[in-house]
């Protein structure tokens with residue numbers, strides 16, 4: 494049919510059909526994939542934020558600086574581990590910088606603010622540390638993924654270990670916010686199911702490091718063992734204070750692995766022999782981990798820790814999504830589907846995601862030896878968070 498003989502609406506439709514496939518599928522859109530880091534770069538968790546960013550950037554560098562065929566551009570906000578500033582900080586990345594994905598954060602309270610903004614804007618969110626149970630529980634969503642753990646997981650694993658040692662009366666101590674409280678809840682669930690009893694739950698506000706009152710109370714309670722959650726700078730101070738109070742060889746101390754990950758250089762002799770549970774550790778002896786450690790050490794002149802691994806795996810997860818759509822991050826449903834189906838070849842050991850988008854992974858038992866959290870066994874294999882309240 495001659496072109497001029499078409500009525501106007503038909504002509505418009507023909508033009509649209511001719512154009513549509515080119516615009517939507519055949520080629521990646523122009524421009525870069527925009528990644529927004531919302532992480533702590535100051536305060537007690539500053540080193541954790543830097544390790545996550547280092548790990549993420551390392552994986553992208555290994556892909557020639559590209560994901561899904563497109564170059565990656567980074568945006569950064571220091572969240573200061575301050576929950577009050579979280580919605581505003583997340584909005585800067587989502588609305589002002591128009592990022593394709595937010596990668597954040599470390600602190601569970603801050604995470605709640607990011608989750609809110611991500612849900613409201615259907616922005617892809619990859620959580621590279623914060624374990625807040627709600628993010629992959631009642632607030633789970635198609636666009637929210639985690640490359641780390643839920644707070645419940647390492648606590649639950651340690652509850653099993655302590656119960657298996659025949660210890661009966663345990664006191665817990667943590668900062669009073671979701672990460673600590675939910676770790677203790679996981680610990681208690683496993684420990685009490687096997688006949689143990691948490692006789693006292695102690696806490697202090699985040700990020701206080703004046704532990705003396707709690708340490709004195711623990712000494713007077715004389716429990717069989719103590720379970721704690723601390724991380725970053727606060728973990729360094731707690732481990733030193735515990736040893737200085739003379740309790741190190743008197744009351745067995747157990748923790749989720751954050752107590753001794755990335756902190757051993759500063760903790761020194763005070764940390765020797767401490768046992769923790771975590772989804773990463775030293776001496777895993779898998780080829781993927783060996784290569785990762787070598788490349789990380791070359792790039793940053795540092796040994797990686799669990800936070801670096803979680804950052805690296807956040808980038809791997811994003812690569813699975815971006816690769817499936819050849820970098821066209823506007824095809825959100827396809828990005829999410831590919832991420833859901835990903836098998837992440839992690840230095841911690843390969844993992845897949847649960848329906849709620851949380852890693853199903855092994856939790857290792859580790860023991861501090863020199864500057865290492867040496868893996869001594871698997872505390873719980875393929876542990877999945879129960880994802881209570883998630884309706885995906």
Ligand code: BEZ
Nearest residue numbers: 599600601623624672724
């Ligand atoms: C959290 O707030 O979820 C968290 C912080 C540091 C280490 C582990 C968990």
